[in-house]
Amino acid sequence: MELLLASGIGVLTAAGIYLVCRAQTFPVIIGLAFLTYAVNVFLFAMGRLAIDAPPIYDAAVKTYTDPLPQALVLTAIVISFGMTALIVVLALRGFLESGDDGVQANEGGESEGGRTS
Amino acid sequence: MADAATLLVLWPVLIPIATAALTAALWRSPAAQRWVGMASLMLLLAASLALTYVVATEGVVAKQFGDWAAPFGITFVADPLSAAMIAISGVLAFAVGIFALSDIRPRHERNGFHPLFHGLMAGVNGAFLTGDIFNLYVWFEVMLITTLGLLVVQRGRAQIDGALKYAAMNLFGTILFLIAVALLYGATGTLNMADLARILPGMEMSPGLTASALLFLAAFGIKAGVFPLFFWLPASYHTAPIAIAALFAGLLTKVGVYAAFRVFTLLFEMEGGGLREIVAVVAALTMITGVFGAAIQWNVRRILSFHIISQIGYMLMGLAIATPVAIAGAVFYIVHHIIVKANLFLLAGAIRKAAGTDDLRKAGGLLKSHPWLAVLFLIPALSLAGLPPLSGFWAKFLVIDASLREEVWWLAAVALLVGALTLFSMSKIWMEAFWKKPVLVRATPRRVPVAFVAPIVLLGAVTLTIGLFADPFVEYARTATAVLVDPADYIAAVFPEEGPVQAAGTAYPGTANHSQGAVE
Numbered sequence: 246m247e248l249l250l251a252s253g254i255g256v257l258t259a260a261g262i263y264l265v266c267r268a269q270t271f272p273v274i275i276g277l278a279f280l281t282y283a284v285n286v287f288l289f290a291m292g293r294l295a296i297d298a299p300p301i302y303d304a305a306v307k308t309y310t311d312p313l314p315q316a317l318v319l320t321a322i323v324i325s326f327g328m329t330a331l332i333v334v335l336a337l338r339g340f341l342e343s344g345d346d347g348v349q350a351n352e353g354g355e356s357e358g359g360r361t362s
Numbered sequence: 363m364a365d366a367a368t369l370l371v372l373w374p375v376l377i378p379i380a381t382a383a384l385t386a387a388l389w390r391s392p393a394a395q396r397w398v399g400m401a402s403l404m405l406l407l408a409a410s411l412a413l414t415y416v417v418a419t420e421g422v423v424a425k426q427f428g429d430w431a432a433p434f435g436i437t438f439v440a441d442p443l444s445a446a447m448i449a450i451s452g453v454l455a456f457a458v459g460i461f462a463l464s465d466i467r468p469r470h471e472r473n474g475f476h477p478l479f480h481g482l483m484a485g486v487n488g489a490f491l492t493g494d495i496f497n498l499y500v501w502f503e504v505m506l507i508t509t510l511g512l513l514v515v516q517r518g519r520a521q522i523d524g525a526l527k528y529a530a531m532n533l534f535g536t537i538l539f540l541i542a543v544a545l546l547y548g549a550t551g552t553l554n555m556a557d558l559a560r561i562l563p564g565m566e567m568s569p570g571l572t573a574s575a576l577l578f579l580a581a582f583g584i585k586a587g588v589f590p591l592f593f594w595l596p597a598s599y600h601t602a603p604i605a606i607a608a609l610f611a612g613l614l615t616k617v618g619v620y621a622a623f624r625v626f627t628l629l630f631e632m633e634g635g636g637l638r639e640i641v642a643v644v645a646a647l648t649m650i651t652g653v654f655g656a657a658i659q660w661n662v663r664r665i666l667s668f669h670i671i672s673q674i675g676y677m678l679m680g681l682a683i684a685t686p687v688a689i690a691g692a693v694f695y696i697v698h699h700i701i702v703k704a705n706l707f708l709l710a711g712a713i714r715k716a717a718g719t720d721d722l723r724k725a726g727g728l729l730k731s732h733p734w735l736a737v738l739f740l741i742p743a744l745s746l747a748g749l750p751p752l753s754g755f756w757a758k759f760l761v762i763d764a765s766l767r768e769e770v771w772w773l774a775a776v777a778l779l780v781g782a783l784t785l786f787s788m789s790k791i792w793m794e795a796f797w798k799k800p801v802l803v804r805a806t807p808r809r810v811p812v813a814f815v816a817p818i819v820l821l822g823a824v825t826l827t828i829g830l831f832a833d834p835f836v837e838y839a840r841t842a843t844a845v846l847v848d849p850a851d852y853i854a855a856v857f858p859e860e861g862p863v864q865a866a867g868t869a870y871p872g873t874a875n876h877s878q879g880a881v882e
Contacts, residue, residue: 265534270526277533284540291548314547317496321540324503331510332529338514339522 250290257283270336274329281325289318367416371425371438371491373409374448377402378484385476392471396463399476403459406483410452417445418838422845422855424493424556432493432856433554439493441852442842443693447490447620450700453824454612455483457817461708462605464813466515470603473515481508482609489617493856495543495629496553498621502539502585506532509614512606513598524598531594535584542577545570546629556856559628559849575630575637582625585618588678589647592671596655599670600663600720604711607663611670612704616696619677623692627846632684642682642773649675649780656787660722662710662795665787666703669746672780673699679777680761683768690843691760694836698745698753698828705742705821709735712814713795722791727800732810736796741822743792745829747785753828756836 257279264276292314300312381402385395417423422441426432440448459479466475485504492498506529513525547553549570550561565571580591587595595615599607632638652672659665677699680692710720716732717725729736745752748759758781765774828835845851 265530273530277530277537280534280537284537284544287541288544288547291544293548311551313553314544317543317547320496320500324500328503328507328529328533331507332526332533335510335514335522335526335529338517339519339526342519342522 246294246296250286250294254283254286254290257286270339274332274336277332278325278329281321281329285318285321285325288321289314367420367423368425370409370413370416371423371440374406374413374452374487375438375484375491377406377409378480378482378487382477382480382484385480386474389474392468392476395471395476399480400459400463402480403456407452407456410449410487413440414445414449416440417442418841422851424855433552433557436497437493437554437556437856438491439556439852439856440491441845441855442838443620443623443846444490446693446697446838446842447616448487450697451483451486451490451613454609454700454704454821457708457820458605458609458612458704460813460820461608461711461817464811465603465605465711470515473517474511475515475606478508478511478515479606479609482512482613486613486617490620493555494553495546495555495558495625499536499539499543502536502617505614505617506536509610512610513602515606516601516603518601521601524601528594528598531584531591535581535591538577538584539581542574542581545574545577549574554856555624555628556849556853559853560857562629571630575626578625578630579622579637579640582618582622583644585615586622586674586678587615587618587671588644588674589651589671592648592652595671596664596667599667600661604663604707604714608704608707608711611666611707612700615670615674616700619674619696622678623681623689623846626681627689628849628852632681638682638684641678642770645675645678645682646773646776647675648672648678649776653780653783653787657783661720662713662722662791663707663720665791666706666710669706669784669787670703672784673703673746675780676758676761676777679765679773682773683764683770685764685768686840686843686847687767688761688764689846690836690839691757691764693842693846694760694839695757697835697839698757698825701821701824701828702742702745702754705818705825706746708814708818708821709739709742712810712818713739713791715810715814716808717795718808722794724801725795726798727796729796735810736792738815738818738822739792739796741825743788744785745825747788748781749785751829753825753832756829756832760836760839 261276261279261283264272264279267273267276292311295308295310298308298310299306300310300315381398384398388394388398417440422439424437424439427436427438462475462479482505485501485508488501488504489498492501510525510529513528514521543553546558549565549568550558552558552561584591599610602610626632630637632641649672652668652670652675655671656665656668659668677692677695680688680695712735713725713728714720716728716735719725741752745754748754748757758777762774762777765777
């Protein structure tokens with residue numbers, strides 16, 4: 246269980262880092278999404294792993310799972326989902342404006358001119 | 363718990379949130395949005411000053427949401443540092459609001475300028491007030507999403523490109539921040555900052571906690587724009603309309619600096635783990651790269667963007683030295699800098715309006731056509747460079763004095779050198795835009811609207827006040843530092859009846875019955 250979870254986080258992070266280092270917008274977005282997943286699972290694991298244990302108090306039960314990380318992960322998922330949606334729209338708009346998916350597509354002089362609108 | 367003083371903590375967040383909702387409801391009428399927005403900014407200013415007054419007279423104020431006792435509910439805490447930040451951002455928002463009346467075009471207003479502006483203020487104030495480390499993440503995201511919206515209200519290719527770089531870098535910072543929070547929770551089992559401040563001193567710096575501290579440093583470094591993580595800042599700030607850029611320049615990076623001060627005074631010690639050395643080197647490199655980056659630029663807004671970075675270095679310098687004197691100096695520095703930097707951006711807007719361009723090589727002759735603008739420019743420009751008797755002099759004096767006392771000579775030398783180079787940069791703007799003969803001869807000089815001048819005068823007056831009557835401000839910074847260095851007041855405000863300190867590392871299954879007990 247621990248090994249599975251740890252290697253899962255590791256693979257997600259590795260894939261995310263690799264994609265973020267690409268020089269195109271779309272892979273970077275996907276990479277950030279992967280990294281977010283990795284962090285969410287990591288956050289969840291920080292409440293310690295407990296199998297078949299309820300998160301809510303019950304007099305009959307001895308062991309519990311920590312409910313707080315689950316709430317945190319839920320918040321993080323919702324926020325990162327909204328964020329990803331926003332960035333995808335931004336990137337799409339940028340792609341449609343420039344016809345180019347490069348991250349450093351327009352450095353320097355061009356951005357000076359683009360401000361006149 | 364519901365007396366007026368504790369409720370006062372909520373207003374700086376509630377007012378902008380309500381305004382954001384209201385202006386969004388008035389989507390079709392930019393004129394109504396403008397009026398509602400101005401009224402709300404006045405209310406916000408009044409509420410912020412009232413909060414600062416209460417904190418200055420009565421000490422730290424805390425509010426538990428829904429009356430869930432800490433550490434189980436979410437806590438808002440206003441200590442002298444947060445209160446000062448709230449007050450100064452209230453002043454800034456008011457000034458920028460006036461400037462925006464004439465700077466933001468109706469087309470941009472229809473793209474949602476007003477709701478986003480007030481949403482950003484809610485995020486910034488929330489980040490200053492929250493007493494919960496995970497809640498800080500939520501406010502960071504509120505800030506990030508509204509910032510992105512504001513960056514692209516003017517929908518050009520340059521804006522979208524800048525926004526994408528901004529988003530990618532800041533999201534990465536957020537991810538680092540979340541990992542740090544997770545590690546911290548895994549080690550301590552709590553997210554309430556006051557609770558953490560009670561638990562952490564009794565714990566050993568395990569590898570997990572060290573990693574957490576370093577990740578916090580990196581995450582706040584990205585938000586604050588320190589070396590080598592600042593590339594998003596000059597790539598995006600100059601693309602936004604002036605009013606928005608001024609707001610960003612004044613507030614956004616300073617939220618990162620504030621968070622670093624909060625975490626590295628309240629939660630982690632600067633001693634040990636090489637943290638001090640790292641921060642000192644980063645601070646020096648940030649100052650140097652920022653000021654040299656500015657030296658080669660010719661666009662006013664780009665010059666100013668790079669100067670944000672170099673000035674962040676001075677604040678980090680205070681954190682690196684970490685003596686009470688140094689932290690007080692840095693607190694004073696942050697307050698002074700927010701006003702001065704935003705004012706310079708507003709002036710860049712006025713120069714652009716008067717000269718018709720941002721490019722210093724094409725501008726010129728403004729001294730003759732707009733002499734008063736030249737004077738107004740000198741106030742924040744010389745203050746930024748640190749000339750007496752302006753506020754920047756005291757700020758730099760306090761920080762450098764602290765580093766000399768600790769005998770960190772090299773850092774003091776770097777700070778003085780960067781100050782001189784800042785003066786060079788500011789005089790470059792002055793020489794090129796005001797002094798030099800105009801490149802293109804224009805028959806009638808362009809007028810600068812009153813809505814541009816009024817906030818510039820207001821912020822200039824604040825700078826002069828801080829400079830000429832520095833004593834109460836320095837005294838206030840010392841009070842703020844006293845709470846930062848010894849968090850007993852902060853903890854006492856959050857835990858009024860000082861319950862028993864929970865054993866460290868209670869994150870194991872079984873924590874749940876604690877919280878259950880608190881509900882009943």
